[in-house]
Amino acid sequence: WQEVIGTRPIACSDPGFYSPPGPIPQVGALFLPATEALSPEVEAFLSVGPPPVYVGFGSMSIPNPEVTTPRLVAAVRKAGARVLVSRGWAGLLGAGDDQTLFLGPEPHGKLFPSCAAVIHHGGAGTTDAAARAGVPQIVMAQILDQHYWADRMPRAGIGFSVARHDRDLPGLARAVHACLTDEALKARAKSFSAAMKTDGVARTVALLTQG
Numbered sequence: 481w482q483e484v485i486g487t488r489p490i491a492c493s494d495p496g497f498y499s500p501p502g503p504i505p506q507v508g509a510l511f512l513p514a515t516e517a518l519s520p521e522v523e524a525f526l527s528v529g530p531p532p533v534y535v536g537f538g539s540m541s542i543p544n545p546e547v548t549t550p551r552l553v554a555a556v557r558k559a560g561a562r563v564l565v566s567r568g569w570a571g572l573l574g575a576g577d578d579q580t581l582f583l584g585p586e587p588h589g590k591l592f593p594s595c596a597a598v599i600h601h602g603g604a605g606t607t608d609a610a611a612r613a614g615v616p617q618i619v620m621a622q623i624l625d626q627h628y629w630a631d632r633m634p635r636a637g638i639g640f641s642v643a644r645h646d647r648d649l650p651g652l653a654r655a656v657h658a659c660l661t662d663e664a665l666k667a668r669a670k671s672f673s674a675a676m677k678t679d680g681v682a683r684t685v686a687l688l689t690q691g
Contacts, residue, residue: 490687494608494676497632507684508677509608514589522564522591525581529562531596532581533656536566540601540622545571552599553580555649559656561596589613597639597659599652602626611638614673616659616666618642618652638669 491500563580592613600606602619610617617639619630633639640655
């Protein structure tokens with residue numbers, strides 16, 4: 481493993497999720513300044529109703545998106561929530577209506593705080609962005625470390641791990657309902673956010689330039 485991680489590894493993760501073994505320094509998640517604005521379409525959608533639930537799987541692809549997309553939307557709508565669906569590489573597509581908006585790339589750092597919950601694939605960056613936003617999250621892991629981050633949700637008490645989107649949609653609906661109605665869960669998500677380190681980039685640069 482030394483050939484992979486080198487002789488001076490740095491753990492770029494928040495202590496609330498993970499503590500590295502031994503003397504490895506932990507700097508927290510790496511957040512860049514959110515300089516991009518939300519699209520006017522998204523701003524308008526957010527302004528006319530309660531906070532929606534975000535659904536997006538980033539760079540993950542899924543089979544049969546024309547079948548999976550309406551099932552995902554239906555699971556969220558069953559819980560009584562409006563839906564923001566990120567098309568992403570999964571190709572989640574639909575017509576949309578006054579309760580559902582399909583969108584392209586949007587800055588997570590500005591979008592997630594306006595959401596009631598975030599449903600995603602469990603990428604480290606998306607996990608950190610949702611945690612920083614202080615909202616519950618539901619991870620539907622597909623590959624590699626995504627399963628690790630999915631496992632962190634119940635352990636940290638800020639969300640749920642639900643089986644892949646094509647296997648357990650009733651479980652997804654139950655998890656969404658809990659994210660909307662469980663006040664203790666929502667409070668834990670806010671407390672987790674407040675305790676997060678947000679200067680991970682500066683800490684990393686300082687360690688790398690120590691020589």
